[in-house]
Amino acid sequence: xxxxxxxxxxxxxxxxxxxxxxxxxxxxxxxxxxxxxxxxxxxxxxxxxxxxxxxxxxxxxxxxxxxxxxxxxxxxxxxxxxxxxxxxxxxxxxxxxxxxxxxxxxxxxxxxx
Amino acid sequence: xxxxxxxxxxxxxxxxxxxxxxxxxxxxxxxxxxxxxxxxxxxxxxxxxxxxxxxxxxxxxxxxxxxxxxxxxxxxxxxxxxxxxxxxxxxxxxxxxxxxxxxxxxxxxxxxxxxxxxxxxxxxxxxxxxxxxxxxxxxxxxxxxxxxxxxxxxxxxxxxxxxxxxxxxxxxxxxxxxxxxxxxxxxxxxxxxxxxxxxxxxxxxxxxxxxxxxxxxxxxxxxxxxxxxxxxxxxxxxxxxxxxxxxxxxxxxxxxxxxxxxxxxxxxxxxxxxxxxxxxxxxxxxxxxxxxxxxxxxxxxxxxxxxxxxxxxx
Numbered sequence: 001x002x003x004x005x006x007x008x009x010x011x012x013x014x015x016x017x018x019x020x021x022x023x024x025x026x027x028x029x030x031x032x033x034x035x036x037x038x039x040x041x042x043x044x045x046x047x048x049x050x051x052x053x054x055x056x057x058x059x060x061x062x063x064x065x066x067x068x069x070x071x072x073x074x075x076x077x078x079x080x081x082x083x084x085x086x087x088x089x090x091x092x093x094x095x096x097x098x099x100x101x102x103x104x105x106x107x108x109x110x111x112x113x
Numbered sequence: 114x115x116x117x118x119x120x121x122x123x124x125x126x127x128x129x130x131x132x133x134x135x136x137x138x139x140x141x142x143x144x145x146x147x148x149x150x151x152x153x154x155x156x157x158x159x160x161x162x163x164x165x166x167x168x169x170x171x172x173x174x175x176x177x178x179x180x181x182x183x184x185x186x187x188x189x190x191x192x193x194x195x196x197x198x199x200x201x202x203x204x205x206x207x208x209x210x211x212x213x214x215x216x217x218x219x220x221x222x223x224x225x226x227x228x229x230x231x232x233x234x235x236x237x238x239x240x241x242x243x244x245x246x247x248x249x250x251x252x253x254x255x256x257x258x259x260x261x262x263x264x265x266x267x268x269x270x271x272x273x274x275x276x277x278x279x280x281x282x283x284x285x286x287x288x289x290x291x292x293x294x295x296x297x298x299x300x301x302x303x304x305x306x307x308x309x310x311x312x313x314x315x316x317x318x319x320x321x322x323x324x325x326x327x328x329x330x331x332x333x334x335x336x337x338x339x340x341x342x343x344x345x346x347x348x349x350x351x352x353x354x355x356x357x358x359x360x361x362x363x364x365x366x367x368x369x370x371x372x373x374x375x376x377x378x379x380x381x382x383x384x385x386x387x388x389x390x391x392x393x394x395x396x397x398x399x400x401x402x403x404x405x406x407x408x409x410x411x412x413x414x415x416x417x418x419x420x421x422x423x424x425x426x427x
Contacts, residue, residue: 013313025146031155041142045142050250051140051147052137052138052141052252052323053138053142053248053251054138055134055135055138056135056136056137056138056139056142057138057139057142058138058139059131059134059135059138060135060138060139063135063319067250087131
């Protein structure tokens with residue numbers, strides 16, 4: 001089972017993820033001022049457990065579009081996982097201002113605000 | 114968009130930290146991309162990502178722990194020349210194809226071989242960076258305590274202290290470089306001053322908003338011309354070491370002269386009267402929304418985001 005999981009299934013999934021990530025990188029190269037591909041690429045990095053890269057991409061996404069609610073929510077999550085509740089709260093409030101309360105609710109649920 | 118007044122009152126230490134988080138993350142993405150494929154575009158983007166991160170460390174220096182920040186700058190300055198070696202060969206190949214399209218021959222083969230070796234050295238260095246998990250370690254290191262006086266200083270005030278200084282140096286070096294008898298050294302110094310101003314301007318862009326877009330465009334134009342002059346000088350140096358490249362060296366000399374003349378015209382058209390320079394200095398001293406910020410308490414809620422229109426530019 002280990003062989004099939006590690007050498008076949010994971011590798012196929014990994015190749016597919018890399019292909020999707022390449023598509024997002026190409027989109028960024030075409031439209032460097034568009035926040036969407038930075039956000040999508042960040043989600044792939046998060047799935048891959050590479051939080052450093054994800055954080056940079058999410059901050060770039062909200063730099064380009066401050067009212068990008070989904071990116072603000074993701075940033076609140078990333079900062080909350082790191083234990084930086086002050087930054088998490090800032091981004092959660094920015095998401096709320098853009099019409100998405102998920103991060104504010106999450107922080108309230110865990111008593112982090 | 115007007116200057117972002119929310120950003121102007123943000124404490125500089127917080128601003129520094131968020132800028133470092135963003136640019137370090139983007140640098141890590143760029144490093145991973147360059148390891149996968151070290152084409153000309155990837156290496157160029159890597160150099161830009163390193164410069165942007167370095168300029169945050171420099172422009173907001175007191176916002177980071179001094180020892181750690183210096184160590185990171187040293188590490189990055191080891192990667193820069195390795196990436197520069199690859200980039201120089203890319204430029205050489207491009208200029209060779211442009212100046213001698215019929216007979217690139219032995220020089221092109223030589224540059225290709227040198228490029229492969231340079232790319233290999235760069236990849237080894239980048240892989241070491243990833244293996245050491247440098248981005249996570251650097252982020253932790255930079256999150257240490259900032260200088261006491263700097264911590265709560267509004268970023269608007271920090272920007273109005275740093276940018277006019279960089280701009281003053283830029284205009285001073287520009288006046289020297291544009292003279293008919295300016296030396297190569299003076300042109301080089303001006304190129305560095307232009308780079309410094311452009312990247313410092315990018316660091317503080319959230320404070321100024323769209324009000325400095327014109328200056329950024331002008332800087333980009335000047336830098337393109339200065340870059341073309343420098344490319345010619347670099348490739349001339351490389352080609353003069355090789356046999357049978359006399360024709361290429363001559364063609365590059367001619368091209369360098371032409372680009373230098375274009376630069377002088379460009380500068381004269383934009384800044385000869387001095388009023389344009391004075392206007393920019395005034396704008397940098399008084400960003401919209403940053404006036405009087407020193408007396409206001411720092412905002413606790415404003416996230417450090419910039420509105421659309423601040424697209425990343427290479």
